[in-house]
Amino acid sequence: MTGLQLAALILVAITATAVVLTPEALRQALVLGIFGLALTLLFFTFQAPDVALSEIVVSTVGLPLIILLALRKIAEQEQARDREEDE
Amino acid sequence: MSFLPYVIAAWLLLVGLYGVVSSTNLIRTVLSLTIVQSSTYLVLLGVGYRTGGKAPIVADIPTSSKLVDPVVQVLVLTDVVIEATVTALLLALVVQAHKRFGSIRPADLRALRD
Amino acid sequence: MSRRARLAMFAIAGPGLAVVMLIGMHGMPAFGHYHGVYGLLIDKIEVPERHATDLVTALNFDIRAFDTLGEEFILFASVAGVALLLRKLRHERQARRRRGIEDHSFAGASAGLQVASLYLIPLLIALGCYIVVHGALTPGGGFQGGIVLAAGPLAILLAGRYFAMKRLAPEWMLEASEAIGAAGYALIGVAGLIIAGVYLKNFLPLGTPAMLLSAGMMPINSVAVGLEVTGAFLVVWTEFLDQELFVERDGGDN
Numbered sequence: 001m002t003g004l005q006l007a008a009l010i011l012v013a014i015t016a017t018a019v020v021l022t023p024e025a026l027r028q029a030l031v032l033g034i035f036g037l038a039l040t041l042l043f044f045t046f047q048a049p050d051v052a053l054s055e056i057v058v059s060t061v062g063l064p065l066i067i068l069l070a071l072r073k074i075a076e077q078e079q080a081r082d083r084e085e086d087e
Numbered sequence: 088m089s090f091l092p093y094v095i096a097a098w099l100l101l102v103g104l105y106g107v108v109s110s111t112n113l114i115r116t117v118l119s120l121t122i123v124q125s126s127t128y129l130v131l132l133g134v135g136y137r138t139g140g141k142a143p144i145v146a147d148i149p150t151s152s153k154l155v156d157p158v159v160q161v162l163v164l165t166d167v168v169i170e171a172t173v174t175a176l177l178l179a180l181v182v183q184a185h186k187r188f189g190s191i192r193p194a195d196l197r198a199l200r201d
Numbered sequence: 202m203s204r205r206a207r208l209a210m211f212a213i214a215g216p217g218l219a220v221v222m223l224i225g226m227h228g229m230p231a232f233g234h235y236h237g238v239y240g241l242l243i244d245k246i247e248v249p250e251r252h253a254t255d256l257v258t259a260l261n262f263d264i265r266a267f268d269t270l271g272e273e274f275i276l277f278a279s280v281a282g283v284a285l286l287l288r289k290l291r292h293e294r295q296a297r298r299r300r301g302i303e304d305h306s307f308a309g310a311s312a313g314l315q316v317a318s319l320y321l322i323p324l325l326i327a328l329g330c331y332i333v334v335h336g337a338l339t340p341g342g343g344f345q346g347g348i349v350l351a352a353g354p355l356a357i358l359l360a361g362r363y364f365a366m367k368r369l370a371p372e373w374m375l376e377a378s379e380a381i382g383a384a385g386y387a388l389i390g391v392a393g394l395i396i397a398g399v400y401l402k403n404f405l406p407l408g409t410p411a412m413l414l415s416a417g418m419m420p421i422n423s424v425a426v427g428l429e430v431t432g433a434f435l436v437v438w439t440e441f442l443d444q445e446l447f448v449e450r451d452g453g454d455n
Contacts, residue, residue: 047140059171
């Protein structure tokens with residue numbers, strides 16, 4: 001196992017723990033993007049360029065956008081509900 | 088040292104399951120499920136790796152050189168794209184659950200049982 | 202079950218699962234010692250038989266094309282599920298115009314961001330088309346190129362112009378692209394059945410390796426999957442954005 005693979009594996013383990021232990025959902029979405037980058041680095045060191053190519057686009061563009069939009073929609077519904085209850 | 092990828096994959100699985108079990112709102116559950124899915128990618132790629140093997144593209148290296156296994160890469164490749172879409176489906180479910188029940192904490196969703 | 206009870210159960214079950222997995226790892230070959238037969242066979246026979254230099258795409262679209270058919274339809278089904286869940290329900294209404302949405306009110310899209318996204322849009326679309334078509338030669342193929350292609354119209358959203366994005370990629374076009382991709386892949390298989398007698402058999406002339414028009418039907422399959430993945434991701438993003446921007450509750454409860 002080369003040194004680069006070892007470093008990538010440890011980076012993946014650390015960022016995965018960081019994703020689970022982050023308190024708010026908004027911050028977790030951003031740390032998830034970093035976890036995706038660490039996974040891409042890991043796939044490169046494992047000699048898998050095809051997999052790295054799809055992982056990098058999905059985890060930096062695709063997934064955080066959907067999570068942020070869902071969070072925004074839920075926050076907005078909470079506000080509308082609070083406004084209804086005040087009336 | 089020769090089992091380290093599998094150990095890290097087991098760690099990812101357990102950390103992801105801990106995230107699912109201890110989450111306080113449903114969006115955190117969905118994000119922890121992403122971590123659990125990533126552990127399977129690691130196991131698959133770890134099984135297919137050959138020491139000294141190169142990436143399975145033979146455009147500029149001789150075709151008889153040592154290559155890593157391409158079959159597991161096919162599995163992981165399509166899996167990565169499908170994971171994103173299934174996570175989108177789960178998040179759409181969370182948004183609709185919030186519309187219907189007014190909260191995304193798992194404890195408040197007992198209305199499903201009544 | 203309360204959170205504390207769940208955590209207590211996990212405190213027992215988690216280490217148990219860890220022990221079982223560690224015991225199971227002892228039977229696996231060490232990392233780097235690959236014992237499989239199928240992979241070694243593919244390495245030897247692929248270029249003489251299929252004339253494609255990218256083994257992963259050759260497996261994806263030719264040798265194991267049937268698995269890709271199934272996975273493509275998983276994608277299609279999840280996106281249909283998202284669209285079904287997020288379409289307007291009976292008690293919601295479509296807000297005609299939200300205040301401030303015509304001029305970019307997306308939390309300040311500065312001039313630098315707009316210029317950068319203007320450069321990004323043609324680059325991303327060109328790169329996406331390149332990756333899709335060159336699937337059989339270099340790392341790439343339908344899945345990867347499809348997502349890069351979907352990120353092109355998304356750069357317009359980054360510049361704060363959501364309506365311009367909807368004009369470049371209207372909904373009927375996205376849904377048509379997704380449907381054509383999914384149906385096209387299945388129909389290419391039927392053509393293989395009619396012409397060569399086996400479903401999804403490579404029936405086009407194979408050409409010389411490392412040329413663009415080689416490897417038979419692999420580029421056509423790649424384009425079909427690329428269309429489907431692009432349409433799928435853009436439909437998902439548009440559904441979530443429409444939910445956030447246009448749909449609001451009506452006065453009364455259901």
